[in-house]
Amino acid sequence: MTAETLLYLISDDDITRALRDDVRTGLTGSPKVLPPRWFYDARGSELFEEITRLPEYYxxxxxxxxxxxxxxxxxxxxxxxxxxxxxxxxxxxxxxxxxxxxxxxxxxxxxxxxxxxxxxxxxxxxxxxxxxxxxxxxxxxxxxxxxxxxxxxxxxxxxxxxxxxxxxxxxxxxxxxxxxxxxxxxxxxxxxxxxxxKSPHVLVPAYDDAAGVTADFNRNVLRVINRELGADFDPDGFQHVAVWDARHEWIEMRLRASRPYRVTVRALDLTVDFADGEELRTEISAKFxxxxxxxxxxxxxxxxxxxxxxxxxxxxxxxxxxx
The missing domain is CATH 3.40.50.150 (Vaccinia Virus protein VP39)
Structure with missing residues (x-):
């Protein structure tokens, strides 16, 4: 089995175009959101595999x-x-x-x-x-x-x-x-x-582990945007937040700006302002x-x-x- 036997329905250009569209739409919306698929470059995939082995992540x-x-x-x-x-x-x-x-x-x-x-x-x-x-x-x-x-x-x-x-x-x-x-x-x-x-006391730690692996995974989306679109996010300037939304019965993962930020995304010719404490939603995880x-x-x-x-x-x- 080699890579040539794979059926490719999306190309690198398709992925780049989708990333550009999602980042432009998500960072200019209110509230700001990004879809979770952009966590998963090689490093993001490694971090998620590590998450699955954490004691909190059942x-x-x-x-x-x-x-x-x-x-x-x-x-x-x-x-x-x-x-x-x-x-x-x-x-x-x-x-x-x-x-x-x-x-x-x-x-x-x-x-x-x-x-x-x-x-x-x-x-x-x-x-x-x-x-x-x-x-x-x-x-x-x-x-x-x-x-x-x-x-x-x-x-x-x-x-x-x-x-x-x-x-x-x-x-x-x-x-x-x-x-x-x-x-x-x-x-x-x-x-x-x-x-x-189930109880938020079980749910929230599964998305906010004591070792900080999920926090690193969450911030990885900013590293992806920096690398692929020439942005200047400071990943360490955003706090990982996991919140149980009881009305929708889902966990939200967010990144919260630790101070006011102005972020430039060069590939999109886009400048985005974050207020102190403003949050960027990166994932929902519905429970059933x-x-x-x-x-x-x-x-x-x-x-x-x-x-x-x-x-x-x-x-x-x-x-x-x-x-």
Whole structure:
């Protein structure tokens, strides 16, 4: 498996254009916002992997525990011949599904989709080496734009893990789920991981760890903009903030200016002023109730057949079938 076997649906120029658009729109809006996808350059991806190992960050461990216990059942129910993973990253937890589906004996293909070509180049090589009997074809694309390019047929199971669906606001989630359903044939499957609503005393530390790794990860978006667009942000001049929004039932990550700043983004010929204490929102992470997940899936045309939580009831994995 080499990089040449990847299907590229976005180019470096596409990514640069999207970054320019997001930064111009986000920094000139009120309030200022940036989408979380720009955290994930090579350094950002390393920091996120470190976050998943922190004691405060339970979602990765909780979801892994569910998949460890239930992967065989998922494989037996779906008997998928093609496993598609959206936002795949390193595809680490996905190996539990690959192992289980391989034991069932019907899995023939694995299709990871991720916006990061570098992440896919490595993960597809690793997966192809570990599972020589499976066809592995990575797709470099955006799961909100490129679902129609996924290979058709093959009794597919689409996995969307890690709670990533929580980065979408409700209208975006509805549109995304409808698009997934439109691309699946009746009887095909969607497996989705969602973090559940719980005490802010558990939620907030997961996004504001004592070691400061999440703070470094949050500030990384400023480093990306500095490097790619010639901006002059002082990352250390912005405080990492994680806030539980009880009305929307989501965590917001923000960067708060420690003093008044004037930032220049040379590639956009843009000057942006930050007041002392002004905040830039960099991520939302919605939390869910099990029946709410079921209702959102039903509205998109899916029937929930199975749902599992970890032993502490912190995280939910839902298996749903396209109607």
């Amino acid at each position: 979602p990765t461990r909780a979801e892994r525990a569910i998949l460890t216990e239930r992967a065989t059942e998922i494989a037996a129910v779906t008997r998928a011949k093609t496993l598609v993973e959206l936002g795949s990253g390193s595809s680490d937890k996905t190996r539990l599904l690959l192992d289980a589906l391989s034991r069932i004996g019907e899995l023939g293909a694995f299709v990871p989709l991720d916006v990061s070509a570098s992440a896919l180049e490595q993960s597809t090589v690793d997966i192809a080496t570990a599972y020589p009997g499976i066809s592995v074809r990575g797709v470099v694309g955006d799961f909100t734009r490129h679902l129609s390019a996924l290979p058709a047929g093959g009794k597919r199971l689409v996995a969307f893990l890690g709670g990533t669906i929580g980065n979408l606001v409700p209208a975006e989630r509805a549109a995304f789920l409808h698009e997934v359903r439109a691309e699946l044939d009746p009887g095909e499957w969607l497996l989705v991981g969602t973090d559940l609503v 109730h099990p029946d709410g997940v079921k209702a959102e899936l039903a509205a998109a045309g899916f029937t929930t057949t199975h749902r599992w939580t970890d032993s502490y009831g912190r995280f939910l994995v839902t298996l749903a079938q396209a109607g």
